[in-house]
Amino acid sequence: MQRNQNITELELYIKSYFEIASSKDLHSITSLFKLATIKKGEFLLKPGKHCQSLSFVQSGLLRMFVTTNDKEVTQWISKQGYFATDLSSFIFETPSRWTIQALVDTEVYTITKNDYKKLGDIVPKWAEIEKLFLVRCFTLLEDRIFSHLSMTAEERYNFFFENHKELFNQVPLQYIASMLGMTAETFSRIRKKQLM
Amino acid sequence: MQRNQNITELELYIKSYFEIASSKDLHSITSLFKLATIKKGEFLLKPGKHCQSLSFVQSGLLRMFVTTNDKEVTQWISKQGYFATDLSSFIFETPSRWTIQALVDTEVYTITKNDYKKLGDIVPKWAEIEKLFLVRCFTLLEDRIFSHLSMTAEERYNFFFENHKELFNQVPLQYIASMLGMTAETFSRIRKKQLM
DNA sequence: GTAATTTCTTGATTTTTATCAAGTGCTCTA
DNA sequence: TAGAGCACTTGATAAAAATCAAGAAATTAC
Structure with a gap:
């Protein structure tokens, strides 16, 4: 029961994103994802390592960063x-550039x-699903670049706040x-301004 | 002869990017791309339109922009x-956000x-090639975001100059x-500084 | 519960970048 | 070849954001 509920996310x-997937395909896909828990402060990936996995956050928070x-x-x-994930490392099997660390205890599939x-072999429509997923990611990054070309710090703050309010107290x-x-x-000064 | 030479790019x-493709596949892919010329100032795409095509620049220059x-x-x-292309519009058949315009007379496939x-039907390995292509694009955008998070205007200038010198006089x-x-x-001030 | 550590805020100051306003030079065209 | 438009530069100024330096507040560890 608990198990069923967990897989749901x-x-x-x-x-919701790929209506294309049948129930059977859906199960074929999700059954290959294994639930794991990462304790606060633990690492999912360290730079230089080959990224061997792709994780979906069931609960909690992961931070991807670089130390220069x-x-x-x-x-x-x-x-x-x-x-x-470090997508480039995961797909091309090159050394990872990012560190991925849990900000709180985090459950991942x-x-x-x-x-x-x-x-690709198990799910007939996988290639199509994967493509749509990648294009969606690409578009999000494109938007993020655009935000740096056209917005002030305050505008970026507000835009992000609107879409990710809950992060601001987690x-x-x-x-x-x-x-x-x-x-x-x-950030602190903009925040003060917005709260007043 | 001219034709052969053109298709070469x-x-x-x-x-060079997808060793995976056999000569036969290669030809199957490229033969679906048609050569066209876009005169300086002409548009390949206008915002609001559904982007119906993907173009490869054989010669010339295309600019992708937004007017706010x-x-x-x-x-x-x-x-x-x-x-x-407007990838999102091309794949999801949504209205385009970008304008694409030729900066000079431009040949595109x-x-x-x-x-x-x-x-996907014609080329057995197409799904794989497409995935690798998309991940490569994703990674380039990731790098670009990183440049905005970690570099000054001058550093971005220098980095771009190193990689795209020829654009600076075109x-x-x-x-x-x-x-x-x-x-x-x-930009002009940084440029002056770098030239001295 | 208290100390230690980390995170956040605030003020003063500097640096970076944008804005505004002219002016120069180049290119295209008639 | 004159002149109309662009593209680029330059200077003066303003605004935005970074840096530096304390402190306050919150969180964590003991």
Whole structure:
């Protein structure tokens, strides 16, 4: 029962985005994802390693970041219903550039590279589903670039706040600041302004 | 002869990035792309339209941009060996967000949505090639976001200059400035500094 | 529950970048 | 070849954002 309920998030996700998938296909896909728990502070991926898995966040939060000489840059925070991986490393089997770390105890449905490769054989429409998924991701990144070309820090703050309110009291704000391309101080001042 | 030489760029591209494709597959793919010429100033795509085609630049330059109330934002400039399309519109058949316009007379190899759909049936490994292509694009965008999270305007200028020198005397510089997320004035000042 | 650590805020200051306003030079065209 | 439009530069100024330095507040560890 608990098990069924857990799998629901991932199934729901695929179902809602890819109507294309039949119930049978849906089950073929999700059954290859294994539930795992990552404790707060633990790492799902470290830079230089080959990323061997693709994870779907069932609950909790994962942060993807890079540490350069002087500073740490947060690229993305995956909340419930989002995926986390170093896509390039996962697909091309190159060394990973990102660190992925749990911000809180996090439940993930994880598929290994090996099982991932099987999907094409098992699920007739997998190629199509995968394509649609990748294009969706591509478009999100395109939008994010656009936000840096056309918006001020304050506009990016507001836009992100509208779409991810719940993160603002679950995540150290410095990480959101970094992800939006501003310092923690600037973030703090914008935040104050918006709350008044 | 001329014809053979022309097709080469696209074939070379696919060949060099996707070793996976056999000569036969290669020809199946490229033969669906039709050569077309877009005169300087003409449009390949206008916002609101459904993007019906994917184009590969054989020679010339295409600019992808958005016009908002107050300003025009250049998202990308496709030079020889690059593709141009509104990917989201092309795949999901939604209204396009971008304008794509030729900066100079431009030769493109273009495939229609209809023909594109056939590729999966004609080329056994198409799904794999397409996936690799999309992941490559995804990674480029990821890098671009990272550049906005971690670099100053000057660093972005230098990085782009290193990788796309030839654009600097082929394209109105204001477009490159916009694409890098800075004003034409800032771009001009950085440029002066680098030339001295 | 208290100390230690981390996160967040605030103020002062500097740096970066945008904006505004001219002016120069180039290119295309008639 | 004159002149109309662009594209680019330059300077002065304003605005945005970063940096530096304390402190306050919250969280974690003991």
